[in-house]
Amino acid sequence: MSGDHHHPAEVAPIERRVAALEDALVERGVVDRDSIDQFVRMYEHDIGPMNGARVVARAWVDDAYRARLLADGTAAIAELGYGGPEGGHVVVVENTDTVHNVVVCTLCSCYPWPLLGLPPNWYKSPPYRSRVVREPRAVLVEMGCDLPDGVEVRVWDSSAEARYLVLPARPAGSDALAEEQLAELVTRDSMIGVARL
Amino acid sequence: MDGIHDLGGIEGFGDIDPEADEPLFHADWERRMWGLALSTFFAGLSNGGQFRHSIERMDAVHYLTSPYYEHWLTGIATGVVESGLVTAGELERRARGAFPLSRESRVVSGSEAPHDAPGRREPCELAVGARVRVARVPTRGHTRCPRYVRGRIGTIVRVDPPSSLPDLEAHGDARRVEPSYCVRFEAREVWGDSAAAAADAVHVDLWATYLEPVEPAERA
Numbered sequence: 001m002s003g004d005h006h007h008p009a010e011v012a013p014i015e016r017r018v019a020a021l022e023d024a025l026v027e028r029g030v031v032d033r034d035s036i037d038q039f040v041r042m043y044e045h046d047i048g049p050m051n052g053a054r055v056v057a058r059a060w061v062d063d064a065y066r067a068r069l070l071a072d073g074t075a076a077i078a079e080l081g082y083g084g085p086e087g088g089h090v091v092v093v094e095n096t097d098t099v100h101n102v103v104v105c106t107l108c109s110c111y112p113w114p115l116l117g118l119p120p121n122w123y124k125s126p127p128y129r130s131r132v133v134r135e136p137r138a139v140l141v142e143m144g145c146d147l148p149d150g151v152e153v154r155v156w157d158s159s160a161e162a163r164y165l166v167l168p169a170r171p172a173g174s175d176a177l178a179e180e181q182l183a184e185l186v187t188r189d190s191m192i193g194v195a196r197l
Numbered sequence: 198m199d200g201i202h203d204l205g206g207i208e209g210f211g212d213i214d215p216e217a218d219e220p221l222f223h224a225d226w227e228r229r230m231w232g233l234a235l236s237t238f239f240a241g242l243s244n245g246g247q248f249r250h251s252i253e254r255m256d257a258v259h260y261l262t263s264p265y266y267e268h269w270l271t272g273i274a275t276g277v278v279e280s281g282l283v284t285a286g287e288l289e290r291r292a293r294g295a296f297p298l299s300r301e302s303r304v305v306s307g308s309e310a311p312h313d314a315p316g317r318r319e320p321c322e323l324a325v326g327a328r329v330r331v332a333r334v335p336t337r338g339h340t341r342c343p344r345y346v347r348g349r350i351g352t353i354v355r356v357d358p359p360s361s362l363p364d365l366e367a368h369g370d371a372r373r374v375e376p377s378y379c380v381r382f383e384a385r386e387v388w389g390d391s392a393a394a395a396a397d398a399v400h401v402d403l404w405a406t407y408l409e410p411v412e413p414a415e416r417a
Binding site: 009010011012013014015016017018019020021022023024025028030031032035036037038039040043044048085089091106107108109117118120121122124125126127128129130131133134136137139142143151152153154155156157158159160161162 | 202203204205206207208210211212213214215216219221222223224225226228229230231232233235236237238239240242249252261264265267270273274277282283287288289291292293294295296297341342343345355357358360377379387388394396397398399400401402403404
């Protein structure tokens with residue numbers, strides 16, 4: 001730089017800023033790189049919507065499990081081995097012929113990690129967070145989720161400790177399918193409540 | 198604080214734009230940032246209130262124009278600088294360029310949290326079915342009480358176990374553990390008659406501190 005005036009330094013590229021923070025914290029022993037790698041691998045391979053799908057399929061084939069799931073989601077998902085960060089208080093809300101549920105976090109991006117993994121970008125984005133509480137029907141139509149007439153829409157804003165999972169309705173014509181096959185039908189979006197099966 | 202993060206009901210953001218077959222991370226820096234963030238949570242570097250507030254204090258334009266995991270980077274970097282663990286200068290030196298951080302907190306201690314303002318009552322114990330109004334207290338610091346329900350009347354549909362009030366834990370050593378409540382608000386109560394379908398409802402989870410019981414005489 002030359003001359004009398006100072007130019008503000010250019011913002012460092014995001015890659016270098018992340019590396020700077022990581023290096024500073026590793027050097028101080030606050031975090032270690034192996035743990036970072038392990039956390040990433042866990043969420044890339046073991047924790048994701050397939051977990052929630054297993055919970056949903058179990059609820060579809062086992063009425064007693066479904067009742068436990070709706071009464072105490074945290075305990076019921078623990079029966080299948082699920083829990084951990086963002087899973088300390090799980091509430092399951094059930095779609096029926098007359099009620100459709102949809103989940104959001106308007107203040108940040110709270111999401112039931114043990115069951116769905118990490119949220120997609122649209123879930124964390126201002127359009128979804130701002131609109132789904134105010135015009136849920138328009139948002140659902142826009143996302144390809146058409147509701148039959150007479151269905152009440154219930155929006156759940158995850159503003160405290162509870163993390164919500166939608167229990168979608170079992171698709172028509174799936175009577176012959178076994179639990180594992182049923183789990184394959186369950187999509188992430190159906191468990192957020194922006195799709196029906 | 199009435200920040201840009203408090204998005205419920207704001208208009209002007211346009212269409213939702215889902216990405217087909219979206220990858221879990223879009224770039225390696227997102228992957229590193231996410232693993233780093235989770236590591237700092239387990240290391241106890243910040244509590245939930247501190248972490249969220251460090252992001253809420255981002256410059257509003259920066260918040261809206263940066264990718265999601267940049268929020269986490271900016272918030273966590275702000276936290277470690279404010280705690281004295283790392284200096285802003287070191288981060289800029291390592292990054293070889295400017296490293297934007299969040300704005301300073303406008304609350305200097307937990308005692309300035311709004312629910313401790315003079316005359317504020319103790320939070321009350323409420324039951325399912327109770328009618329409540331959301332308090333309209335000003336908040337300069339962290340809160341989990343969204344703007345769009347303040348002053349609105351709703352009905353408690355679920356009582357959740359006591360937990361630490363974020364408004365306090367974000368700003369100092371003081372803690373208050375109290376129940377939170379899932380409150381159902383009819384869409385028309387929140388958005389007005391023309392805006393919403395009569396049958397629809399939005400549920401918001403609110404700590405006891407944010408709520409005032411509605412007297413039967415007010416219910417008409």
